[in-house]
Amino acid sequence: MAITAERRDDFPILRRRVHDAPLVYLDSAASAQKPERVLAAVDDFYRQHYANVHRGAHTLSAEATDAYEAARTRVARFINAPDARSVVFVRNATEGINLVAHAWGRRAIGPGDEIVLTVAEHHANLVPWHLLAAERGAVIRGVPLGSDQRVDLDALKGAMSPRTKLVATFHVSNVLGVLNPIAEIAGIAHEAGALLLVDGAQAVPHLPVDVQALGADMYAFSGHKVGAPSGIGALWVREDLLATWPPFLGGGEMIRTVAIDRSTYADIPMRFEAGTPAIAEAVGLHAALDYLDEVGMQAIWDHDRALARYAIERLRRVDGVTLYGPEGDDRGGIVTFNLDGVHPHDVASALDVRGVAIRAGHHCAQPLMGALGVRSTARASFWIHTTTDEIDLLADALGEVRTFFAGVA
Amino acid sequence: MGFLEQVYRDAVLEHARSPRNRGTLDPYTVRQEGINPSCGDELVLYLRLQDGLVDDARFEGHGCAISQASASMMTQAIKGRTVDEAEALIGHFKAMIHGKGVDPSLGDLQVLEGISKLHARVKCATLSWVALDAALGAAAAGTAEAPQVDVDAVDAVDAVDAIDAASG
Structure with missing residues (x-):
């Protein structure tokens, strides 16, 4: 059974606002938010x-x-x-x-x-x-x-x-x-x-x-x-x-x-x-x-993979975005990227002030950063409560972030 | 002015785009590495001290706009000052960045005050200042090659001090 946006109601924290904007939590890979039942x-x-x-x-x-x-x-x-x-x-x-x-x-x-x-x-x-x-x-x-x-x-x-x-x-x-x-x-x-x-x-x-x-x-x-x-x-x-x-x-x-x-x-x-x-x-x-x-693990996996495909398509169309990781049926809901000319921490802060929470840094994977030829990256990660609207918001914001920081780094 | 513009003031972005005093010094009185293990950013600070004055200061390394702008503005601010003045500036800067008020002696550095509202980024701004603090300590002890300093550890203590000061 497909996961619907009603699942968002299961997570009380999603009702709060951050910097006067609705919370868009794209950092589930760092730690997941808690359902009401827990x-x-x-x-x-x-x-x-x-x-x-x-x-x-x-x-x-x-x-x-x-x-x-x-x-x-x-x-x-x-x-x-x-x-x-x-x-x-x-x-x-x-x-x-x-x-x-x-x-x-x-x-x-x-x-x-x-x-x-x-x-x-x-x-x-x-x-x-x-x-x-x-x-x-x-x-x-x-x-x-x-x-x-x-x-x-x-x-x-x-x-x-x-x-x-x-x-x-x-x-x-x-x-x-x-x-x-x-x-x-x-x-x-x-x-x-x-x-x-x-x-x-x-x-x-x-x-x-x-x-x-x-x-x-x-x-x-x-x-x-x-x-x-x-x-x-x-x-x-x-x-x-x-x-x-x-x-x-x-x-x-x-x-x-x-x-x-x-x-x-x-x-x-x-x-x-x-x-x-x-x-x-x-x-x-x-x-x-x-x-x-109750949600269904297969449904969650399908949802995560569909969001990853959607996010890769949307972010690929943003000027200056470099995406990391393979594409395919084995790709879960983690999308790691860099924005040309902007340090990932600055990307994260610019998103944070819009209520969008992502991770930036080496993700406790420094050997992998070396293999990818970068020092750090930004990362958006998805879960049950994530919607395509939130990914649209991320992609639209990234275009503006790049303009704001033009010429830095 | 939006929140983002309050943090990244035009002068901050300008310093990030064109950092001052980037590079190395030879000879130098002290060479100090600073690291932010939570993000992997690194900075190397070189100081040349003469007759109690900061004769020259340079930095190299890599990091976000905030860390680069902060290091750039710091080196500008301390050049030509006495070591005592530089040490006083460290205290004032840390106080400002932890939201404990702005001392007028900070001058141009006040454009960095907005970062105090973005808690996740305070350490980016203090990396160069923690390195400066350690470098001046090393120089006073006659050490030219100072051991690497970790902003994560130092800033955690500073943050607790700031909370104590605010509540006590």
């Missing part, structure tokens, strides 16, 4: 059910534990994980990737072992591996983009060796908007005996995700990008792997027994959740995933 669920949880989880001996604690664990089951169902036990709650995709680097990487990676990454990764999927490689004496192998601005799969195959222990890559690029062919990449990784970690931060909000069909071994995403509160995310790991990993952080909730000088650890997934978790945030994540299923 706000209500979090509010109700705090008003009616809040207590600490897993340890209490009273009614509220039991209700809070049930709600928290129901959220875990909901996440598993949403990404078609075989079992909720293999879903670990984390703060965000970044923490999920760091968890893998520590719990798996510090034991599995040794001197001379190789980690394969693409040039289009977000810093969240680069820096944890830099830290691990420096500590363990491992080698990072970078895979470039092909001339079509998609990951060069031949180069990926060429980067694999008997020492490759891990391929870590994005599902949807936060800059190019392109869908990575994960099932194919999984085949390449597994053929070489390596594991595959997928950074799903830009995919889970936008298309149906089935971690089993993808053939991923590990999959991380952030709640705040799917309309949930910030501070909650999930890491799914193949259960046979996760069950063998040592803890990441130590503390309460993750133990079985503790003596003064030693401790034993809880089963998965609790082993990886030290301390009081983000309880209400998990409840919010549950509500957000319910909302997304």
Whole structure:
């Protein structure tokens, strides 16, 4: 079912004005706005059910534990994980990737072992591996983009060796908007005996995700990008792997027994959740995933791709616009561009004063900026509530912005 | 005057189009790099100090119209001033850009005041000033090659100071 403009009513923040203009929020790739249903669920949880989880001996604690664990089951169902036990709650995709680097990487990676990454990764999927490689004496192998601005799969195959222990890559690029062919990449990784970690931060909000069909071994995403509160995310790991990993952080909730000088650890997934978790945030994540299923993930993906096609067509007709990223059915709702002669931050400010929110900068993807031959770009990103009228407004404004800044930079 | 025109005054755009004092100095008393990690913009400031005066100041690097105009106007403003005057100017500029009022000694720099209304861009304007502050500190300590300074970290502290001053 197609997404209609009535969906805008689901997002209370869209009623506000910025600089005396209606808010046009084109920055969902940075963080998504929250549907009413999520706000209500979090509010109700705090008003009616809040207590600490897993340890209490009273009614509220039991209700809070049930709600928290129901959220875990909901996440598993949403990404078609075989079992909720293999879903670990984390703060965000970044923490999920760091968890893998520590719990798996510090034991599995040794001197001379190789980690394969693409040039289009977000810093969240680069820096944890830099830290691990420096500590363990491992080698990072970078895979470039092909001339079509998609990951060069031949180069990926060429980067694999008997020492490759891990391929870590994005599902949807936060800059190019392109869908990575994960099932194919999984085949390449597994053929070489390596594991595959997928950074799903830009995919889970936008298309149906089935971690089993993808053939991923590990999959991380952030709640705040799917309309949930910030501070909650999930890491799914193949259960046979996760069950063998040592803890990441130590503390309460993750133990079985503790003596003064030693401790034993809880089963998965609790082993990886030290301390009081983000309880209400998990409840919010549950509500957000319910909302997304109601809208329909296939409908969202179709909507995003149609908006991307529309935006590319409209922006291409604006003088001085350079567009980045491939075109095609694998292009999601992220449109990255530059305006000739105007710094992206000045573009963003000129749009901001018209109520239009976009992102400008390196998008935490400095190696990709280098590969594209730019220092920074502007980026408009779309979601359920985005309309073609808003894209028209963006395109019309860009023409005026270019005139305003003529001759600068 | 529209909001955008209040931020990007004609003089600001003119400096961005034709920055003054762009380039390097040789010899120099101190060379100072400044970086804005949130956007990747970089600036290198060169100062030649003589007898307590800023004899010459140049900058190179890349960035948005605001950062370029601010650096251009800053180098113009400090050339020929005493080091003490330059330091006082840093304080006045930071106060203005954080919305704490405009000291008359800022002179032409007052055209940058509008940026204080665009919170997301304050660091673009302060990058060169944070670099100047660090450069003068390095020069006082006899260091010619100053370690890189991060405007993100410095400006966060300045912003909290500004809030404290406003509320206290």
